[in-house]
Amino acid sequence: MKQVFKRPETLIKTTTHFCPGCHHGTVHRLVAEAIDRLGVREDTIGVAGVGCGVFLYDYLAVDVCEAPHGRAPAVATGIKRVNPEKIVFTYQGDGDLASIGMSEVVHTANRGENITVIFVNNSVYGMTGGQMAPTTLLGQQTTTSPRGRDFHYDGYPIRMAEMLATLEGVAFAARVAVDKPANLRKAKQAVNTAFEMQAKNMGFTFVELLSACPTNWYMTPLAALRRIEEEMIPYYPLGIFRQRKAADYL
Amino acid sequence: MKQVFKRPETLIKTTTHFCPGCHHGTVHRLVAEAIDRLGVREDTIGVAGVGCGVFLYDYLAVDVCEAPHGRAPAVATGIKRVNPEKIVFTYQGDGDLASIGMSEVVHTANRGENITVIFVNNSVYGMTGGQMAPTTLLGQQTTTSPRGRDFHYDGYPIRMAEMLATLEGVAFAARVAVDKPANLRKAKQAVNTAFEMQAKNMGFTFVELLSACPTNWYMTPLAALRRIEEEMIPYYPLGIFRQRKAADYL
Amino acid sequence: MEERIMLKGSVALAEGALTAGCRYYFGYPITPQNDIPEYLSLHMPERGGVFIQAESEVASINMLLGAAAAGARAMTSSSGPGISLMQEGLSYMAGSELPCVVVNITRSGPGLGGISPTQGDYKQATCGGGHGDYYLIVLAPSSVQEMYDLTIRGFELADKYRNPVMILGDAILGQMKEPVTLRDAKPVTYDKPWALTGPKGRKPQLVKSLYLKDGEMEVHNWKLAEKYRRLAEEDTMVEVDEDADADIAVVAYGSCARIVISAVEMAREEGIRVSRIRPITLYPFPSGEIRRVSEKVGRFLTVEMNTGQMVRDVRLSVAPGCDVRLLARPGGAIPTPQQILAEIRKALE
Amino acid sequence: MEERIMLKGSVALAEGALTAGCRYYFGYPITPQNDIPEYLSLHMPERGGVFIQAESEVASINMLLGAAAAGARAMTSSSGPGISLMQEGLSYMAGSELPCVVVNITRSGPGLGGISPTQGDYKQATCGGGHGDYYLIVLAPSSVQEMYDLTIRGFELADKYRNPVMILGDAILGQMKEPVTLRDAKPVTYDKPWALTGPKGRKPQLVKSLYLKDGEMEVHNWKLAEKYRRLAEEDTMVEVDEDADADIAVVAYGSCARIVISAVEMAREEGIRVSRIRPITLYPFPSGEIRRVSEKVGRFLTVEMNTGQMVRDVRLSVAPGCDVRLLARPGGAIPTPQQILAEIRKALE
Amino acid sequence: MPKVVIDEARCKACAFCASVCPKKLIELGGPINQLGYQPAFFSPDREGECTSCALCAEMCPDVLIEVFREEKAS
Amino acid sequence: MPKVVIDEARCKACAFCASVCPKKLIELGGPINQLGYQPAFFSPDREGECTSCALCAEMCPDVLIEVFREEKAS
Amino acid sequence: MLYDVIMAGFGGQGVLLIGDLLAFAAMREGRQVTWMPAYGVEMRGGAANCTVIISDRKIGSPLSVEPAALIAMSQPGLVKFRERVRPGGLMVINTSLADPESVARNDVEVVGLPANEIATEELNDPKNANMVVLGAFITKSGAVSFEKTLDSLSAFLPPERQRLAEGIARALQRGKLFAQEGR
Amino acid sequence: MLYDVIMAGFGGQGVLLIGDLLAFAAMREGRQVTWMPAYGVEMRGGAANCTVIISDRKIGSPLSVEPAALIAMSQPGLVKFRERVRPGGLMVINTSLADPESVARNDVEVVGLPANEIATEELNDPKNANMVVLGAFITKSGAVSFEKTLDSLSAFLPPERQRLAEGIARALQRGKLFAQEGR
Ligand SMILES: Cc1ncc(C[n+]2csc(CCOP(=O)(O)OP(=O)(O)O)c2C)c(N)n1
Ligand SMILES: Cc1ncc(C[n+]2csc(CCOP(=O)(O)OP(=O)(O)O)c2C)c(N)n1
């Protein structure tokens, strides 16, 4: 018997603190697989943003630095400049990256910092109990948009991948979803590409993953999968918004 | 004799602290003219960013609030929400807005906050003595890029008008220059439009003005004018990048 | 009518803000204070106010600065890391003499720390926190009723002194429910001729903290200092439960002071003579009352949920020679009445 | 070789950092400390190091956090408003036990304030500043030579204790030139087995400040407290110029202490017996030496360029009954030797 | 040896695996586990129907499913 | 009354006005003013050549130039 | 007199709600009372608990190191707190989801009742299993008056939930009966 | 002995540089010395000034309230500091750009020299007007040894500027001559 699917080695075998159907687990796996694939586990340093992904260090067998909320790209910059030959990535939620961490991610992208940013967009603040995120969809009810997000008061859901793709420093910017096998395959591809391009010193790479937070969407896990397809993807189109060929940069 | 050019009333008659050939004076005038034109001087509150424009209150006869460096859009948000019927604008340099204030301007724009942002892009930190700004051109020597800005270390000059134009909350985003009469006329038009759209509650309006800082460009004022035309405009194209019609928003 | 209703501390605080006439809230989520923005996101619009979830605490404090400059009663709330991010803005508000209320429902630090109740932010709160010569007015409620009452008082003091006020609570006070009596009386309000509303029928006005001309800044600093002196004179608050023949006085504030109540009861049952002092304003610190009590009692015990911070203020306050001890439990640990009692006994040995 | 060269304070400090082996600088411009980034933007790359102008002070401190976590000697510098913005990051670094050097060339505050020399950030520096139970090691140079020497020492102490170190200077010390002797000796370095370099041949490692499990955080807080105790024991620095028969002792630090030197000379010429104490570490504060001197001298004068901040630490240090006076000039005003002398005379009346 | 191994002790019963199996070979509702969930389990006796496509495993957010395939005789 | 009035006391001699005047009617190098600059001035006796186009005024960053036009007899 | 009780279970079982009701009833009796929930990360993973303290004097700490009583709605809830109940104290256990045998103490009074079964099968009202347990607890402990609790129900429930009052009252009554009759 | 002097002028006139050279020469004499410039916003608008203090003992404040001397390279520089020079002190004034008459004090020694004219017309070296003034100041004040100042020039100048040494020396000499001969 040949094993056709197994846990990536970089993924520590343990019970996670994630809720049922939470896609953080899925994204952890994709990252672990990309690291395994490049064979760089021992040369990898992750930077955990603050959010439900903060316990990255309990799940991935790489070195991990905890960053203050939103500041992971700046922390990763410091780490990468000291260790330019190591693989450095950040793992951030949408509150972390698109709200409080907007300035850091934009400037790190603009500097073309040679790191990978894994951006888990679940359209809500998971860890703190379901408040509105910058990515919360219009009309979506959260604990701080109890009448549904209204652009007059709360602004619009931000499309980070598109915005970052306008910056010269960005080597790769893609949006993928992890709601079904077909999308998962593309997601895996995008995460792999991002790490690979980093390994080739091609600059800033960014993958946004549309993910479910069933708990704070007040949905069953299966209903949450449907919401990704029916509500998120229409507003957040999937695709690669920028991809640099090595030659352009060097 | 008919007076065909006079100081706008909103512009206080006094000697400015600006260096010879500094375009802050020009931009102050354009703002004053727009306020005069709408007849809203008594209903206007300006928010001064930190930079050579911080003394706004010495030059414009409107109420002024000093904001911490980069935070003018947040301060303006607070003021506008309390006084929704008043005209509120920020006056910010490129260090203030595009570096430390990135997060505030992006989120304020995204919220569609009904204010006007006047963005003086002179590609350098004037007030603090000529350090590199996010808008400093590649190769430009400043006191903190003594070998010329190098994108490997310092990243790329950021095109704010284009980036903000990607956001749904933005009603108007334009880039103009103040280096010669023809451009000045368009600049005046853009500033007028921005204030006018605010008066009509159309959302966030943004005007980027390419301006000279002869002192920190180590140039004569006239050479500085030429630099705007020959070096800045080619990298920072002039134009209107987003303009909403009222109906779209309401 | 003096009806009591059961309210959560955070909700009582939010209701206090609404009662005080606060109609502008700007804040960013952080545990353990999310009940405040959540409650206000629902109720602020109902009362004609504005609730904005800011993109960060830096944005929150600066939106607050703008709203305060425009003359409104406005508030933000956060916890340790967020409060640290507000230090620049707080310094600006103090420097520009802008009133506001900032709530810190603390979590244990430093860093990301833990979310359990703590008093580890005492230093930051009472030192001003940001750069320069200024102080926040710091109020420390000890019950859900006070979460309500002191929030109202906070808005009044902020306006009276044109200075930011901090309400320093913790997760116990924020999460617990207790019976509360809501106020009927109208909160005191103050004219704000300095507010920025556009220069209609008057000269243009200016809110700023930049003073570059020779000597200006010193004048401004002494002006602020004089304000803090007047504040200490007129508005220091403290609760003293005095035993005229006390052998020891116990000092504690906030939720910790509740536990001291239990300990003091136990001690008194044993026949130990104890006075109890609860600072309500942490800045201005009730040095006068502590000094007065210390002139009769030679032994003090300070109980804190940190590694020992307020104890410095107690030491600076007491009469020379008075012995000030410390019982400290940091990191979200909560001293038990038994432990405090043991410490009282030890101090009297 | 003991050659003296004329250096600007900021440059001496930057050279000190390079001598200490610092190869990573992250900072954001702010007056009056721009000479430091400007000098390092030129010289850091020459020595194989990295200079990054960060987009903000928040980014600076977090890049520093990353570089420190990776095991490098790294530095940032700023002034009041920027330092306030770093408080969250500093709290995280202290909580995660990361070494670094943060320079504050002060400007007068609160708010945007002024850019003249001041000691208004004493409270912020010595209180930890950010949220939670932690302290920075605070070094206060008083000459250009010390700008160089204490920066080197700063990196050593940071690594020894795995704690952020603040160099607290002001515009006088940053802008002035004085003769300086550069060091030949190699700076002390420390192994950093905890650094994040990828888990090659070892278990994965972790830099964090989050402690959520019951009791963990208290243990961590006491661990930090024990470190600060050891720091005070082993590395408190103070300069004492003692007159065995002094009638008064004058305490001042930094540039202010220089003016006190002139004043004390004038006083001694008049026959007044004066001791002079200059804290070099502001945290840990040299309470022991002050206590020792105060056991012989009943009168103290604290001179500060603020409204009175260090005076609290002096009062907490002196023997009971010792009279501690204050001469304070905030907002960029600089007390003159004459003024100090007058105050000394007054204290002795 | 079965083709599909589910770590039932850690299963949180999200049902993602069951929802994607083209053959509907996975059911929910196993005996309650330590986490308090009634886990997914492979339908007894239907192993032959499994194509080892691993869609179930790909979808499991907690990465609890291992999939094997019989090696072709070479 | 002249067509072009320059506030020479405040002029910083940037030369913007002179550089744009299509008729080259403005010169630099007037007597040093309080600010320490040798200000711009309208070339004496060339008033007739001025078209009141106001380009000089538009360009002055310190807004020191006023321009008048003779009103057409109606 | 001071009476303190911890109630623990899964999120969704309504443990915070029965704490709330108990505290409310105590307030209506004119007594001092505090209600303190576990919050934040502790909540993730579905655990929920709260502490209610009722007293005739000002209440100090709203937390209990050694409570007089425990209401355990689930096995993890029971495990977490079973050692802390003070000797002589009371444990009311929902035997549908927790095993009273696992207490292994003989210095406390243990009352077990299959609340989920009772609520679902007898009352046809599975949501009110918590109220069944509360009814039993109030009856056993006398922490508040049972009658006053019933009386305070309509004041306790917000207007849009008044229709639930009847079901809750029935569940409380059923719990009381179980406490009295052991079935 | 402590000697303190303020030098003031426009930016670009090299006032900071002559302060630097004076301080450097003093250091080479083995003395204590401080050099303190005005900085920041004060610089905007073109004013520049610095204070040099030379002493045989440790120097306290590097700023002077009442300096022993003033070097005024411009009229605004003269105006700003003319009241502060201590009675009996010295003022060396560049009469090309400042008016000694405006001092209106008779308790200080005033030396005026048309440094710009001298440098431009006599030396054909307009950049070194500042050095002419410094030469005169050193000669009048004796703050440092004139010869030692000349000697230290090559050490003072960075390698790429060594070629300037000769012109500076000539300018210093010319200033010395003026101080000695009044022309
Ligand atoms: C400075 C600061 N502000 C706020 C918080 C509280 N906080 C922790 S996680 C979080 C948001 C988490 O949301 P997101 O980044 O979307 O991650 P998710 O949990 O949804 O994966 C917030 C606001 C904090 N830790 N620090
Ligand atoms: C928090 C903070 N950081 C830094 C500064 C210092 N500072 C003042 S103005 C400025 C930049 C000015 O540049 P810009 O915004 O481009 O304005 P300009 O002067 O060029 O018009 C800086 C960095 C400050 N005041 N506050």
Ligand code: SF4
């Ligand atoms: S709260 Fe949301 S994001 Fe967090 S673990 Fe649960 S499902 Fe995942």
Ligand code: SF4
């Ligand atoms: S420094 Fe530059 S921006 Fe500032 S006033 Fe001078 S020219 Fe203008």
Ligand code: SF4
């Ligand atoms: S491997 Fe494919 S066929 Fe087999 S159980 Fe999984 S999803 Fe079904």
Ligand code: SF4
């Ligand atoms: S996908 Fe995983 S966690 Fe979800 S039900 Fe299947 S095995 Fe369980």
Ligand code: SF4
């Ligand atoms: S108005 Fe026109 S023509 Fe007349 S001086 Fe000005 S630029 Fe020249």
Ligand code: SF4
């Ligand atoms: S444009 Fe204005 S400031 Fe410049 S030279 Fe002409 S008048 Fe003077």
Ligand SMILES: [Mg+2]
């Ligand atoms: Mg999220």
Ligand SMILES: [Mg+2]
């Ligand atoms: Mg600029």
